[in-house]
Amino acid sequence: MTIKSAEFICSNTQISKLPPPVKAEYAFIGRSNVGKSSLINMLTGKRGMAKTSQTPGKTQLINHFLINDEWYIVDLPGYGYARVSKNKKADWDKFIRTYLDKRESLQCVMVLIDSRLEPQKIDLEFCNWLGEKGLSFVLIFTKADKQSSVKTDQNVAKFKKALMATFEEAPQYFVTSSETQHGRDEVLNFIDSVNNH
Ligand code: GTP
Ligand code: MG
Numbered sequence: 406m407t408i409k410s411a412e413f414i415c416s417n418t419q420i421s422k423l424p425p426p427v428k429a430e431y432a433f434i435g436r437s438n439v440g441k442s443s444l445i446n447m448l449t450g451k452r453g454m455a456k457t458s459q460t461p462g463k464t465q466l467i468n469h470f471l472i473n474d475e476w477y478i479v480d481l482p483g484y485g486y487a488r489v490s491k492n493k494k495a496d497w498d499k500f501i502r503t504y505l506d507k508r509e510s511l512q513c514v515m516v517l518i519d520s521r522l523e524p525q526k527i528d529l530e531f532c533n534w535l536g537e538k539g540l541s542f543v544l545i546f547t548k549a550d551k552q553s554s555v556k557t558d559q560n561v562a563k564f565k566k567a568l569m570a571t572f573e574e575a576p577q578y579f580v581t582s583s584e585t586q587h588g589r590d591e592v593l594n595f596i597d598s599v600n601n602h
Contacts, residue, residue, distance in 0.1 A: 406597040409473050411449035416466040420503060424469055426510035429600050430477035433545075434501070435517030436527060437461035437483030440547040443583035444517065445470065445480050448592060455480045467504060476600055477510075485527045506538055512599050513541050515592075520546035520557045520580060524567040533571050544578035545592065550585050 417423055433441045442455035454470065461483060468480040481501060489497070505514060514535055518528055535542045544564070549557050557580055565575045577595070581588030 406473075406593040408449050408593070411451050411454060411470055411472050411478075413454060414469040414471050414477070416468050418466055418500070420500070420507070423467065423504075423508075424477070426508060428471075428476050428510060429512045430469075430479055430508070430510050431513055431515055431596055431599075432479040432481055432505065432508075432511060433515045433517060434481045434505075434531075435483060435545075435547075436485045436519065436525070439483060439517045439519050440583055441483065441517050442480055444545065444547060444581060445478055447581075447583040447586055448589060449478070467501075476596070484531065485525075502534070505535075505540060511540075513543060513596075515545050516542050517545045517547050518564060520549050520560055521551055523560065524564045528564075529567055532568060532576075536572060542576060543595065544576055545588075546578065546580045548582060548584075549580050549587055550582040 414424060415422075433445060435441055438459075438461040442457040445455040446452050446457065449470065449472065455468065465482050470478045470480070472478055482497060484497070484501075505511065516528070516532060516535070518525075532542065532544075546557065546561055546564075561578065561580065565578070568575060579588045579591050579595070581592065
């Protein structure tokens with residue numbers, strides 16, 4: 406898929422104020438600092454469109470970006486950010502889970518996983534919750550430039566194995582790097598195929 410245009414539409418904390426659910430949308434989610442905003446910028450080819458930061462907790466709202474005037478990429482705040490109060494965490498959880506569960510135009514949840522790490526409980530729990538809700542999702546392993554492909558493959562295999570405790574079939578997955586653009590075509594082609602389904 407060619408990206409002809411990518412524009413920021415709105416940031417929201419209220420589900421009632423989101424754009425009307427008439428265009429296909431893809432939500433990017435994962436632990437704080439996993440590289441969601443960087444990946445969105447890499448996919449769209451627009452550096453700085455989604456705000457990135459070395460400090461976790463940068464993205465705090467539901468951000469809609471309109472791609473090719475046809476479909477939305479949604480940048481979500483990360484989960485598992487330790488330096489946030491319990492109340493705030495609970496609010497975040499409720500808000501994001503309501504969005505994911507109720508958004509009619511959501512085609513697929515793109516779950517970002519740090520490819521450098523062994524399977525993390527919080528990521529596995531989140532995938533299990535998506536499965537319970539019957540929401541379709543794919544895995545995107547990020548930051549693959551930071552270690553050897555052998556190490557990445559090992560962590561991917563471990564994550565898939567851990568998921569097999571609850572899932573009959575392993576979800577589709579992609580390995581990416583926002584630094585090298587590795588995986589860009591694969592992710593965009595996947596979205597294209599869902600859009601044209
Ligand atoms: P929150 O919005 O805080 O949840 O974070 P995020 O998941 O949007 O992460 P963000 O894109 O802001 O990236 C976090 C940090 O990781 C930044 O310093 C990025 O430059 C870095 N980073 C993201 N992706 C990659 C990657 O593929 N390779 C490398 N080397 N660094 C990356
Ligand atoms: Mg972000």
